[in-house]
Amino acid sequence: MTGSITQKVAALGRQLPQVAAPAGNYVSTVRVGNLLFVAGQIGSHVHGSGYAGRIGADFDVEQGRQAAQAACLNVLAQIVAVTNDRVSAVRRVARLGVFVASTPEFTRQLDVANGASDLIAAVFGEAGKHARAAVGVASLPHGALVEVDAIIELTEV
Amino acid sequence: MTGSITQKVAALGRQLPQVAAPAGNYVSTVRVGNLLFVAGQIGSHVHGSGYAGRIGADFDVEQGRQAAQAACLNVLAQIVAVTNDRVSAVRRVARLGVFVASTPEFTRQLDVANGASDLIAAVFGEAGKHARAAVGVASLPHGALVEVDAIIELTEV
């Protein structure tokens, strides 16, 4: 595919957030050869450090799906920063890890995770189809509903 | 090692499940060079989308161990699909991620995870000895008790 990641996202009616530098001794992306490790991203709309809630109690599947999409927009923004915004720089999205803040009874993590999977596949096409692990966790940083991390295969080392 | 993965599994008295295509914009395996990323797998015996329970409350360690083995059979089935069922195509099982649906009080995730580790080591021998992270999660897709994902080193790129 050609074009910019930003344009692909805009064509989907969405907008990439500003990339925030992580506040600590870690970084948002690390490259090893042609593998890009993207740190866990949460949605930019998440503010404050208080308890925001869990899916299955305070939020439903659709809200979870939107939170997964928001987290994935941040993953995309990190990829943009590394690739100079070129869709063609991504050979393959290898793996997404999707962590969903869940009650013990909530079991629709796959539907929630599709918010991230559908978005990244819409941007990169076949190259966007990834292996995935989606699990329900007790809680997430800043009370986020969803956290997404990624391993990306780049076209150039 | 030589022979087929299916035969190794049969010699252990177990049977590989049919590989199910994932229902979404993700895939079961992605290959990057000689690394194979296997998506999170749950046991084939898990049906329905309701709450199935957690280990430490509704299920015990032995049932968890069996669920880990069932999830690992699906990991093996995914490897079979990629390698044309050849044991020799796997140079090394690099890493298993084992997510165990747990109560806050349950702390025997290592014993549960051995259900997966023992099986994959029995199939691949020394090449099956892997790095592992085993953690207790709040809940899993479809109410599964255990989810297992994997990174495999293949012999051929």
Add this chain to the structure above:
Amino acid sequence: MTGSITQKVAALGRQLPQVAAPAGNYVSTVRVGNLLFVAGQIGSHVHGSGYAGRIGADFDVEQGRQAAQAACLNVLAQIVAVTNDRVSAVRRVARLGVFVASTPEFTRQLDVANGASDLIAAVFGEAGKHARAAVGVASLPHGALVEVDAIIELTEV
């Protein structure tokens, strides 16, 4: 950087624990090319298999940070075993996974995870700055408060 990892840790006023062999069909580290996969490590001070507690209820952020540091010391000890204790053998710490035993209301996993991130960055400098995923889990093996796993880029294949 030059020198030994043990010396760097000692200069920080800490000591590397003895490496314990994992009790099962898995191993502490697997090398694939120049990638080193380090299995999930918990703190050496954790004993027994009973419920130890969760951060947000029985323990606070500072205790969590110390548990993350203790787990990271074990990650470092595993790296020492593979690299013959040479700082220069690590080209980059690619990724840390930090699992924090949390109540549903606890949302400061990033502060807890900094216990690991700050330590590994102090040892390896710029090469120690890693991508990271920090999440709150229901419970951990042996009642640990924090589990840390890692992917390391080595300088030599």
